[in-house]
Amino acid sequence: MNRIFALSWLTFKEGIRDRALMGICIIALVMLFATIVFTGVFGYDLGKVLVDLNLSTIAFAGLLLTFFVNINLMAKDIDKRTIYCVLSKPLSRTEYILGKYLGLILLVCIALFFLLVFSSGIIAIVKSMYSEIFFKNFSWYCFFQAYFYQMLMFFILNAVVIFFSSVSTSSFLVLLFTIATYITGQTIEEVMVFFKKEALGQNTSAVNHWVIDIAQYIFPNFSAFDIKTLASHGKFLPLEHTTALVGYSLIYTILLLFFASMIFNKREIT
Amino acid sequence: MMAKSIKVYTLLLACVLIYIFAFFQLKEERQRFLELNFMDFTLPSQFTGPVSLEFKGITADFLLFKFMAFLGGRVQDLKEEYPRYPDYTYQSLDAITDLDPYYWDAYLFSEMFLAWSGNPKEANKILEKARLHLSNDYRPSYYIGFNNHYFLKDFKTASKYLMEASKLPGCPYYIAALAARLSVYSFQHRDGILFLKEMLKNTNDKRARKEFELRIATLEFLEMLEKKVTEYHADFGKYPEVLEDLVKVKLIDKIPEDPYKGKFVLMSNGRVYTTSKMLPY
Numbered sequence: 094m095n096r097i098f099a100l101s102w103l104t105f106k107e108g109i110r111d112r113a114l115m116g117i118c119i120i121a122l123v124m125l126f127a128t129i130v131f132t133g134v135f136g137y138d139l140g141k142v143l144v145d146l147n148l149s150t151i152a153f154a155g156l157l158l159t160f161f162v163n164i165n166l167m168a169k170d171i172d173k174r175t176i177y178c179v180l181s182k183p184l185s186r187t188e189y190i191l192g193k194y195l196g197l198i199l200l201v202c203i204a205l206f207f208l209l210v211f212s213s214g215i216i217a218i219v220k221s222m223y224s225e226i227f228f229k230n231f232s233w234y235c236f237f238q239a240y241f242y243q244m245l246m247f248f249i250l251n252a253v254v255i256f257f258s259s260v261s262t263s264s265f266l267v268l269l270f271t272i273a274t275y276i277t278g279q280t281i282e283e284v285m286v287f288f289k290k291e292a293l294g295q296n297t298s299a300v301n302h303w304v305i306d307i308a309q310y311i312f313p314n315f316s317a318f319d320i321k322t323l324a325s326h327g328k329f330l331p332l333e334h335t336t337a338l339v340g341y342s343l344i345y346t347i348l349l350l351f352f353a354s355m356i357f358n359k360r361e362i363t
Numbered sequence: 364m365m366a367k368s369i370k371v372y373t374l375l376l377a378c379v380l381i382y383i384f385a386f387f388q389l390k391e392e393r394q395r396f397l398e399l400n401f402m403d404f405t406l407p408s409q410f411t412g413p414v415s416l417e418f419k420g421i422t423a424d425f426l427l428f429k430f431m432a433f434l435g436g437r438v439q440d441l442k443e444e445y446p447r448y449p450d451y452t453y454q455s456l457d458a459i460t461d462l463d464p465y466y467w468d469a470y471l472f473s474e475m476f477l478a479w480s481g482n483p484k485e486a487n488k489i490l491e492k493a494r495l496h497l498s499n500d501y502r503p504s505y506y507i508g509f510n511n512h513y514f515l516k517d518f519k520t521a522s523k524y525l526m527e528a529s530k531l532p533g534c535p536y537y538i539a540a541l542a543a544r545l546s547v548y549s550f551q552h553r554d555g556i557l558f559l560k561e562m563l564k565n566t567n568d569k570r571a572r573k574e575f576e577l578r579i580a581t582l583e584f585l586e587m588l589e590k591k592v593t594e595y596h597a598d599f600g601k602y603p604e605v606l607e608d609l610v611k612v613k614l615i616d617k618i619p620e621d622p623y624k625g626k627f628v629l630m631s632n633g634r635v636y637t638t639s640k641m642l643p644y
Contacts, residue, residue: 134428137468145420152417279416287409319417326465 096184097192104166104196105203113162114204121154121208125215132219140231143219144325147212148239152321155205155247156275160268163197163254168264187354190255194350197251202244209240230327238335239324245342246318250275252349253313259357277308278315285309313345405430405454408461415462423463427472430455434476452476453485460489464496474506483514501531505538512545522546522555536574543578544641552586577622581641584619588627588635591615602633 108114128146135142170176170193179189216236220228250271257270285305317338320330405411405426415422433451456477459469470493478486487510493503508524511517525542528534539559546555556579563575588606591614595603598612606629609615621627625639 134431135424135468137471138466141420141463141466142424145424149418149421276416280413283413316417319419321417322420322463322465325420325463328465 096182097188097195100179100184100189100192101195101199104193105199107169108162108166108196108200111162111165113165114158114200117154117157117162118204118207120157121150122211124150124153125208125212128215129219129222133223137227138230139219139223140228140327141325143216143228144231144236144239145321147216148236148243148321148324151205151208151212151240152243154208155201155243156250158201158204159197159247159250159254160272163200163251164258164264164267164271166197166200167193167254167258168262168267171262172264186358190259190350190354190357194252194255197254198248201247201251205240205244205247230325232324232327232329235324235327235329238329239320241335242318242320242338245338246315248342249313249315249345249349252346252353256349256353256356259353259360274312275315278313279319280316281309281312282314282316314341317341404451405458407454408458411458412462419462423459423466423469426455426459426462427466427469430459430472449477449480449482449485452480453482453489456489460492464492467493467497467500467502470497470503470506474510478506478510478514483510486510499531501528501534501538504528504531505534508538508542512541518545540574540578543575543582547582547585547637547641552582552589556582556586578641580622581637581639584621584627585635585637588615588619588629589633592629592633592635596633602631603629605629606635 125147128143128150131146132139132143170179176189180186184192213236220231253274254267254271257267257274261267261270288301288305323330411422411426412419430452452473456469456473460466460473463469470490473486473489477483477489487507490503490507490510493500494507497503504524505528508521508528510521511524512521515521522542522545525538525545529536529539529542543555543559546552559575559579559582563572563579588609591609592603594614595609595612603609606618606627610617618627621637621639623637623639623641625637625641628636628638630636
């Protein structure tokens with residue numbers, strides 16, 4: 094266990110040193126500052142716009158971090174051949190996968206927590222600038238709940254990065270596959286609903302239904318973790334919903350890491 | 364060395380001056396371009412929904428911002444000179460409320476820029492979405508009711524929506540009174556009485572109670588008089604010519620006084636109406 098934590102700490106430290114991380118954080122901070130100006134442009138639902146802008150900025154920063162920093166962190170080990178040093182230590186390949194995953198997650202958690210603190214400050218400032226009437230539906234609980242759901246989504250997305258990194262040595266391919274999985278995960282529900290609605294009264298092939306049904310089990314349903322719109326209107330989701338999504342996120346992550354370690358164990362590292 | 368510096372600074376100054384000139388020129392050109400090329404389309408939500416991934420809320424904000432910028436201060440000009448104005452407004456607000464069905468600003472705009480621009484039916488279509496999603500908010504039903512009453516002159520439908528609105532939290536008491544008045548226009552007296560009695564039970568506001576009691580009394584008179592007219596018709600095979608005929612044949616002792624100080628009038632179809640229209644005297 095200590096070996097896993099040591100590797101995750103190393104991965105985290107390596108990530109912190111990445112200049113891209115600094116750039117992403119600066120962009121996110123500028124975007125968060127901009128919300129002070131943009132919120133005032135709207136007429137009535139200022140609380141909704143404020144929460145939308147803040148949560149979207151945090152999500153956007155998390156995506157940039159995952160796609161451009163974390164994928165690089167995984168690829169660097171093989172590109173710079175440092176993986177040989179790591180694996181020559183008494184460390185199994187499964188431990189390597191777990192250590193790397195925990196390091197990536199730690200990086201995302203800390204970076205996004207920093208943005209959350211900053212964003213909360215911005216919200217408090219904007220709230221104090223306008224009358225309470227414009228923030229009738231605003232709720233801190235909902236804001237933090239949406240952030241928590243966002244984190245659950247990043248747990249899976251980073252496991253997807255680990256999975257594709259164990260399959261491919263090219264960081265470009267990993268990026269491509271991860272973005273494709275993310276887009277599929279975000280749209281699969283809508284495609285299904287659309288498909289079923291469009292199919293009403295038409296003779297669609299059974300194969301299509303079959304493919305769509307299979308796809309929804311294979312691809313992670315990322316849109317289930319997106320409660321930003323609900324949070325912006327102060328709609329709090331019940332504990333059962335949260336528990337179900339925590340379970341979904343954990344199980345999907347464990348399965349991905351399991352398959353990643355299985356593939357990585359059989360892989361020739363040259 | 365000095366001469367070189369002067370050259371560099373002169374060049375720099377020239378660049379800045381050219382930039383300023385070009386900037387103003389560009390601004391002017393751009394304005395002309397924008398005036399010539401309306402961005403009068405909003406992609407439907409079937410496309411914007413999936414494309415905006417997990418950023419639907421912020422996309423809805425952006426589209427609303429774009430809509431506001433498009434209208435700017437020229438709503439009146441657009442309404443008069445621009446034939447696509449209702450289509451563009453409807454498409455934009457429809458897409459925005461599909462992306463975020465709880466977005467009150469967009470619903471408010473549909474009332475402001477569609478209903479009040481001669482398109483109340485389109486406004487009602489969008490407000491129906493609000494009624495579905497903001498089920499605890501009285502405003503969507505109130506606005507639909509108002510549009511039916513004021514623009515479409517469909518009093519029966521208006522009364523139905525206003526009654527629905529008045530049962531929701533935060534609804535001002537006068538909406539209930541308006542609903543009952545409209546039920547009179549559409550001759551739904553019994554509906555109006557039951558509705559007002561229900562409202563009376565749930566309000567502690569003295570002004571509202573007084574108003575409701577007056578309306579209930581008026582509606583009960585109207586209902587009673589119409590019943591007597593029907594009895595007259597059954598007895599004599601024709602409608603009375605005036606309400607006084609009911610007194611003559613002793614179906615009633617006297618014609619009741621309208622609590623709103625108007626006069627009850629018999630219409631040719633046997634229905635009874637009040638000249639006060641149940642408006643405060």
